[in-house]
Amino acid sequence: MLSFKIQGGNRLRGEIIPQGAKNEALQILCAVLLTAEPVIIHNVPDIRDVNKLIELLASMGVKVEKLKESSYRFEASNIDMQYLESPAYKEKAAALRGSIMVLGPLLARFGKSKIPKPGGDKIGRRRLDTHFLGFEKLGAKFVYDSQDSFYHIDASNLKGTYMLLDEASVTGTANVIMAAVLAKGTTTIYNAACEPYIQQLCKMINRMGGKISGIGSNLLTIEGVEALKGTEHTMLPDMIEIGSFIGLAAMTQSEITIKNARIDQLGMIPEVFRKLGIALEYRGDDIYIPAQEHYEIETFIDGSILTVADAPWPGFTPDLISIILVTATQAKGSVLIHQKMFESRLFFVDKLIDMGAQIILCDPHRANVIGLNRAVPLRGIQMTSPDIRAGVSLLIAALSAKGTSIIDNAEQIDRGYQHIDTRLQKLGASIERLQ
Incomplete structure (x- = not known):
């Protein structure tokens, strides 16, 4: 079994090129x-x-x-x-x-x-x-x-x-x-x-x-x-990896530039991250995410709690729901995450709760995330990756957490993310691959 050992709390910096989709x-x-x-x-x-x-x-x-x-x-x-x-x-x-x-x-x-x-x-x-x-x-x-x-x-x-x-x-x-x-x-x-x-x-x-x-x-x-x-x-660059890097930058307070992102093919993905309060800047076909101490979740016009839900294209892709959820845990404010397509995709939140996140799993399809606004950092734990997207969400949480985390069944992450450990190491992440 493959595991990742992550020492959290490091701020990352640099450029990264997304893999093919x-x-x-x-x-x-x-x-x-x-x-x-x-x-x-x-x-x-x-x-x-x-x-x-x-x-x-x-x-x-x-x-x-x-x-x-x-x-x-x-x-x-x-x-x-x-x-x-x-x-x-x-x-x-x-x-x-x-x-x-x-x-x-x-x-x-x-x-x-x-x-x-x-x-x-x-x-x-x-x-x-x-x-x-x-x-x-x-x-x-x-x-x-x-x-x-x-x-x-x-x-x-x-x-x-x-x-x-x-x-x-x-x-x-x-x-x-x-x-x-x-x-x-x-x-x-x-x-x-x-x-x-x-x-x-x-x-x-x-x-x-x-x-x-x-x-x-x-x-x-x-x-x-x-x-x-x-x-x-x-092939196009992978929009799911691009969204993952945006969430990673926000959670770890990092300054990251995503190169050659084919912004014209990302649909509403950047806008949904902006609704979480994450600053994005387009520089040609690159996406620049500055280091942010805090980011605040928007509300709807009437003041009600924001809902992020997946939908067929050009709606928000279901593969990024897990990333949005973990990114919201350190924002200021609350958001309701509604995963409509798969009834088991949100079950990984129990690991985030063990790390200190404030999440209420309403049912198999909905979770209410109460952002901590960095008042309490997540803590490192040992956990198991259930699938590709949950796995990289847990990886993002671990990179932002205080202390050491172990993610078992990391083969799941390798199924969808190319050399993720070595690529993030070049940005300053502390990740060790354990066989």
């Missing part, structure tokens, strides 16, 4: 299966989940060549569909939630696929209905075998159609897009997710010869094509 990578990497021609991808994050997906693609027969740091060349000209029948495939795919994204391109190109029930964060129910209902609308037939926990899908005759997604699922939308791009006829997807990651996928597919219109909206039109060609693609 994890949530984009899981879609873009699977999209290489749509063509037999080479695809070159830049700004690939060196994190556990992405590396496991690259290993899975290689095991399926994709030729993988690392060109330089964070740049890869993929060629899916000789896919071994028999590999899907092997115990090794079941083991690798079941261990990675992102493996669900191979379904769309495999169904589009080969007309069939199978996938074990994927793993991932334990943050509540994460149903796959949107993926399969979308495939069914296109004409696929699937069955779930409870004996071997496999989904078997026959998509030998995919045809374009109109569909209204039951939820604006990012991965569900991406999977249906990839399945529809080679289907016969025109597919219209309403209530589609429109996150920047979906926009990136659509733009990449169009460069490959696809015909997708409505990019950036929740109404996508996909005209099926016979085949796709190779392309070159650069």
